[in-house]
Amino acid sequence: MWSFFHKLASPKHFYRIAGAWIPWLGGITLLLMVVGLYLGLWVAPPDYQQGDSYRIMFVHVPAAWMSLFIYVFMAVCGGIGLIWNMKMADIMAMTSAPIGASFTFLALVTGSIWGKPMWGTWWVWDARLTSELILLFLYLGYIALQNAIEDPRTAARAGAILAIVGSVNIPIIHYSVEWWNTLHQGPTVTRMDKPAIHSSMLWPLLLMALAFQLYFFTLLLMRARVELLYRERRSRWVRELMGNLQPSPLSNNREVI
């Protein structure tokens, strides 16, 4: 078990293992998304209050969940990279940022499109919407910081500190609808006392959430592989992989990729 994780931390093995996983993850993502969208858009009944308009929830809610999850993921990877000097953790944190920013943007846009017909406004400065917008700015700031620093180690360290500092925003976003009066409604799925959503609507939502989650990991592995190739471009295994280097017939430690 542990040796598997140690292997994942080595660039060469990560590249190989990730390459083998991507088609499977991508395939399951596609399957879940098709089934989830079909159940959500065709099978699920209209809502008693919002009619068919609520169906945008099947994209909006998973996107919003992912925006929070990816930030936590980024901060945890940043912390691991900071404390244990792990190169793969740095790459994971760095490559997940644009994906997280995209999900945040998607959550804000779909929320806005949902808000206009239901609430009567595209945007309000309530605690939930504002804190989610701050999350987008945190992602953008993290990406800008990463790009501004040439040395990957320094960039990773600075980014990790920003990600960790920014993670205080995550509980604020989640609890904003409970701590303050907001236009945004309270949590539906994580409410424990009674089912706030009918099961015919909950299942497509959970399927979509799982699909988005796997979509994130698919993209993450793809991006991490590209980043890995770039960073390790001078190493022997990459040059062999790219066919730029004929392995010397004298080298007896040639590794099979």
Added chain:
Amino acid sequence: MTPRQRRMIWVAVIITGVSLATFLALAAFQKNLLYFYTPSQVQAGEAPTGYAFRVGGLVEKGSVKRQPDSLAVRFTLTDGNAKVTVFYDGILPDLFREGQGIIAIGQLQPDGLFKASQVLAKHDENYMPPEVADALKKTGAMPTVDEFKGANR
């Protein structure tokens, strides 16, 4: 102490420090972060009188009075304890109906009438098919919008 342990402590210090700072800042801004005032707060005089603010509550059943030949409408918002009468001349959101959670933006007139410049609908976190909602209403088990009651937590 190894450098690794020192780095761990640094990360812990950053997290604790930033959390504490955020907590204090949010506690200080608590009032300004309230998106709307409840009718009880308005009645208690907590809402500002000189400038625009938001008031949120449920549209009281039977209180909606429309003026013929215009968009003007008058209704009462309640949170179960107090009431605020709202006057609004404009397009209401689709979800506006009696019993619905509403947030009105406007100014409190000296006579206690709330003149709204914008009315927003606040829907609750319950999603269900219409048949289920009807069945729940019949048995009286319909979840109520309680978000306007204990609003000033």
